Amino acid sequence: MTNVIQAANRDVNGPLLELTDVKTHFRTRRGLVRAVDGVSLTLERGKALGIVGESGSGKTILSRSIMGLLPTKGTERHGSIRFEQQEIGNLGRKQMRHIWGKEMAMIFQDPMTSLNPLMKIGKQIAEPLRIHLGMDKATAWATAERLLQDVRIPEGARRLHQYPHELSGGMRQRVMIAIAMACGPTMLFADEPTTALDVTVQAQILDLLNDQRKDRNMSLILVTHDLGVVAGHTDEIAVMYGGKLVEKAPTRALFADMKMPYTEALMQSIPKIDDPSHTRLMAIGGRPPDLVNPPQGCRFAPRCLYTRDKCLTEEPPLVATDNPEHTYACWYPVGSPEYHESKARLSETPVTIGRLD
Amino acid sequence: MRYALQRFTQFLIVFFLVTFGVMVFMRIGLNKPGDPARTMLGGTVSQDLIDTTTRRFHLDSNYLVQYWYWLKGMLTLDFGYSNPNNLNVTTYLKPRVLTTVFLGLYSIFFALLVAVPVAVYQAYKRDRPFDKLSSFATFFFISVPAVVLAPLLKYIFIDWLAWFPRLSSKVYPWDNPMLHIKNFFVPVLVLTIPLAATWIRLLRADMVQTLQSDFITLASAKGVPPSRVLWGHALRNSVFSLVTSVGFQLGGLVGGALIVEAYFNMKGMGSLLVVAILSSDLFTVQSVSAILVACVVLVNLGVDLSYALIDPRIRHARALS
Numbered sequence: 169m170t171n172v173i174q175a176a177n178r179d180v181n182g183p184l185l186e187l188t189d190v191k192t193h194f195r196t197r198r199g200l201v202r203a204v205d206g207v208s209l210t211l212e213r214g215k216a217l218g219i220v221g222e223s224g225s226g227k228t229i230l231s232r233s234i235m236g237l238l239p240t241k242g243t244e245r246h247g248s249i250r251f252e253q254q255e256i257g258n259l260g261r262k263q264m265r266h267i268w269g270k271e272m273a274m275i276f277q278d279p280m281t282s283l284n285p286l287m288k289i290g291k292q293i294a295e296p297l298r299i300h301l302g303m304d305k306a307t308a309w310a311t312a313e314r315l316l317q318d319v320r321i322p323e324g325a326r327r328l329h330q331y332p333h334e335l336s337g338g339m340r341q342r343v344m345i346a347i348a349m350a351c352g353p354t355m356l357f358a359d360e361p362t363t364a365l366d367v368t369v370q371a372q373i374l375d376l377l378n379d380q381r382k383d384r385n386m387s388l389i390l391v392t393h394d395l396g397v398v399a400g401h402t403d404e405i406a407v408m409y410g411g412k413l414v415e416k417a418p419t420r421a422l423f424a425d426m427k428m429p430y431t432e433a434l435m436q437s438i439p440k441i442d443d444p445s446h447t448r449l450m451a452i453g454g455r456p457p458d459l460v461n462p463p464q465g466c467r468f469a470p471r472c473l474y475t476r477d478k479c480l481t482e483e484p485p486l487v488a489t490d491n492p493e494h495t496y497a498c499w500y501p502v503g504s505p506e507y508h509e510s511k512a513r514l515s516e517t518p519v520t521i522g523r524l525d
Numbered sequence: 526m527r528y529a530l531q532r533f534t535q536f537l538i539v540f541f542l543v544t545f546g547v548m549v550f551m552r553i554g555l556n557k558p559g560d561p562a563r564t565m566l567g568g569t570v571s572q573d574l575i576d577t578t579t580r581r582f583h584l585d586s587n588y589l590v591q592y593w594y595w596l597k598g599m600l601t602l603d604f605g606y607s608n609p610n611n612l613n614v615t616t617y618l619k620p621r622v623l624t625t626v627f628l629g630l631y632s633i634f635f636a637l638l639v640a641v642p643v644a645v646y647q648a649y650k651r652d653r654p655f656d657k658l659s660s661f662a663t664f665f666f667i668s669v670p671a672v673v674l675a676p677l678l679k680y681i682f683i684d685w686l687a688w689f690p691r692l693s694s695k696v697y698p699w700d701n702p703m704l705h706i707k708n709f710f711v712p713v714l715v716l717t718i719p720l721a722a723t724w725i726r727l728l729r730a731d732m733v734q735t736l737q738s739d740f741i742t743l744a745s746a747k748g749v750p751p752s753r754v755l756w757g758h759a760l761r762n763s764v765f766s767l768v769t770s771v772g773f774q775l776g777g778l779v780g781g782a783l784i785v786e787a788y789f790n791m792k793g794m795g796s797l798l799v800v801a802i803l804s805s806d807l808f809t810v811q812s813v814s815a816i817l818v819a820c821v822v823l824v825n826l827g828v829d830l831s832y833a834l835i836d837p838r839i840r841h842a843r844a845l846s
Binding site for chain 1: 652738739740742743744745746747748749750751758761762835836837838841
């Protein structure tokens with residue numbers, strides 16, 4: 169497939185994105201909401217990172233913090249965000265505007281509400297091309313047509329002149345991808361890109377995203393609550409809980425050897441194809457922590473099945489396994505003697521386990 | 526196409542119903558219902574004149590026939606005869622209509638000119654000092670009735686600052702543009718201020734809502750500069766209530782200007798209608814209300830069409846029906 173715009177040749181040394189102790193806090197009447205509370209990670213060029221967590225874990229806020237897309241009022245940003253070896257964590261919207269759509273682009277969750285209903289598809293795709301690359305109208309629209317081809321929308325010439333309501337949900341998400349791809353960004357954020365779509369379309373969209381990423385040597389951050397989504401489409405996975413990173417590993421390593429009980433619980437909440445039908449899914453009891461007054465110690469402890477006293481008082485640091493790329497924050501990780509002991513105790517009193525047969 | 530036809534039929538039905546109703550009720554409401562010609566002519570007049578008038582306007586036939594003749598006259602711009610003014614209605618109606626139309630169009634134009642940018646900027650700077658201050662101001666000006674605003678502004682601009690002449694007689698822009706502007710400035714201001722205040726509040730509320738939409742965030746995330754996000758993406762998605770309100774205002778032009786016309790002694794349609802009703806001036810009432818109904822219905826038609834112009838979804842839905 170020929171792409172419209174190849175990413176410009178850049179300094180390919182060093183990671184594309186480097187976060188150090190990123191914090192995003194919101195001032196509210198109830199107090200300071202620590203939505204993202206000290207996240208550090210790096211992302212290499214052309215790689216895909218999945219950020220996984222339930223609602224309120226801070227995954228969406230983290231991605232928007234990196235892009236600088238949050239409202240300035242009442243938001244406190246701390247820590248360092250380095251993109252292309254340049255600090256962008258302290259840039260305002262005015263400066264970020266030249267990065268948005270050009271270097272970094274974002275795909276939103278709901279394609280039904282994310283396109284301007286009163287503007288032709290073509291104009292919406294052409295807009296960033298005209299702004300960032302200074303194309304004239306004709307060139308921009310011609311480019312838009314080829315972008316529609318790239319995202320496998322047939323009859324592009326006709327589609328350009330249509331309005332969003334004339335397109336299906338899957339089509340609209342493809343248009344969103346075309347818009348994001350338009351200026352050849354090096355970094356793409358996809359925030360729950362398939363949640364609002366039909367199951368049959370989800371896989372197509374994820375495959376499309378993956379192909380585009382590889383074709384364009386673009387890095388991807390895929391934000392989702394669904395481990396199933398990230399499994400086949402990422403190189404690395406970061407699991408977030410209560411605004412913190414609780415486990416991070418190369419995708420294969422994570423699925424082979426997850427350490428954090430929260431990751432395990434997320435895993436068990438996905439239905440498995442070889443389970444007998446009507447098997448009850450394991451749900452994680454309780455609710456995500458209050459980010460104004462997060463629990464002392466491990467934030468997951470109040471909901472964890474294997475909690476011990478230490479978990480409730482001391483916060484576990486991120487430590488590496490034998491594999492230095494696999495880090496987790498847990499005192500008694502999956503596989504540890506204490507974990508097995510707790511698990512054995514739990515199976516004697518099956519009522520406390522979520523699974524009821 | 527079917528939609529337009531449907532709307533046009535509606536327009537005709539409403540127009541006929543209302544104008545016919547006005548005619549019937551005016552005659553029923555007369556002091557001497559049986560003798561419209563005498564009431565219309567008023568005072569002591571010769572039987573001869575009454576007979577001529579009755580014959581001329583078919584006042585002795587039934588309502589439907591009378592209506593038919595009146596309608597025929599309207600089509601040839603012959604609006605009938607007005608005794609108190611001792612004139613053909615058509616002749617003296619023209620300056621009245623023009624005065625009201627000037628008042629209405631100017632005030633709507635200037636109110637929009639002020640309201641749109643203020644509301645857009647307010648929504649952009651939501652909850653910042655500018656927004657809060659102007660929100661208070663608009664609330665204040667909505668609450669001030671015209672009967673208070675008119676003397677106040679008259680005092681400030683005409684008596685105290687003496688910027689404008691003390692209400693000269695009617696001047697058309699094509700005769701003396703400067704004097705025309707001076708003449709209309711204060712009355713238009715009285716009408717503009719509450720209108721602008723209302724529209725600012727209306728548009729600000731819709732803009733604030735639109736600015737929270739995903740597609741606005743997407744537009745920003747594409748790198749679209751804030752001014753284009755506001756004017757190119759958000760405004761068009763926020764104008765529906767405003768368009769509706771402007772339509773109402775255009776339609777109700779005459780009633781709204783009544784106080785201003787009376788206070789500034791401007792001879793417009795509003796004051797004309799009041800006097801005409803009080804003096805049983807049949808053809809004047811009928812003609813003025815016919816103009817009003819036509820205005821209201823036409824403007825509504827225009828509002829409907831502009832919805833379709835703004836929103837492709839409405840356009841397509843109508844094309845299908």
